[in-house]
Amino acid sequence: MRSYTPVDRALLQLDLGLRTLFGRPRSTGRPHPGEEFPDRGLEEPQRRHVEGLMRVDHTGEVCAQALYQGQALTARDRQVAERLMQAAEEENDHLIWCERRLQEIGGRKSLLNPFWYLASLGIGAAAGLAGDRLSLGFLAETERQVVRHLEEHLASLPARDRRSRAILEQMKVDEACHAATAERMGAQEVPPPLKLLMKLQSKVMTTTAYRI
Numbered sequence: 001m002r003s004y005t006p007v008d009r010a011l012l013q014l015d016l017g018l019r020t021l022f023g024r025p026r027s028t029g030r031p032h033p034g035e036e037f038p039d040r041g042l043e044e045p046q047r048r049h050v051e052g053l054m055r056v057d058h059t060g061e062v063c064a065q066a067l068y069q070g071q072a073l074t075a076r077d078r079q080v081a082e083r084l085m086q087a088a089e090e091e092n093d094h095l096i097w098c099e100r101r102l103q104e105i106g107g108r109k110s111l112l113n114p115f116w117y118l119a120s121l122g123i124g125a126a127a128g129l130a131g132d133r134l135s136l137g138f139l140a141e142t143e144r145q146v147v148r149h150l151e152e153h154l155a156s157l158p159a160r161d162r163r164s165r166a167i168l169e170q171m172k173v174d175e176a177c178h179a180a181t182a183e184r185m186g187a188q189e190v191p192p193p194l195k196l197l198m199k200l201q202s203k204v205m206t207t208t209a210y211r212i
């Protein structure tokens with residue numbers, strides 16, 4: 001097994017970041033969940049709303065990538081690091097699906113994605129430094145909050161937009177699985193003040209990404 005130098009790790013992280021923000025991230029290659037549903041088109045107010053929702057979800061996946069990568073960088077247990085990177089690849093499916101849906105409806109990604117990526121990378125690295133069990137607890141709590149957020153978006157989607165709905169439903173299943181896996185690996189419950197801070201950060205991100 002190759003041993004990476006700090007320079008190697010820095011270059012690998014730079015590559016991951018550039019792929020996440022501007023390129024084609026490494027994924028599992030799963031098919032698009034909404035492929036079977038025709039794109040019926042949306043009236044302009046609906047299209048703008050769906051664009052805002054999908055932009056938020058895309059930015060959320062950018063944050064998830066950075067969190068996982070930061071946690072993997074500082075994880076003490078190799079098995080934990082490998083599971084984090086496996087989850088990151090599954091999250092990249094979501095990133096690709098959301099970006100494609102944005103393109104289909106003539107939307108754009110958030111202009112603030114580089115900022116959110118760097119902020120989330122730092123938070124993930126700090127969580128990893130706090131210890132693997134707390135890092136896994138942070139992961140589980142993040143995914144539980146994302147599930148609730150996706151449920152809100154599913155309730156808000158226009159009924160005719162079955163392509164977006166299929167994407168979000170599959171994302172919801174995956175996020176719940178990631179939370180359950182973290183719990184099985186020994187996740188430590190996150191303290192209530194940290195949970196509140198996570199919710200506040202999420203609120204800021206979703207509010208800004210919907211518009212910018």
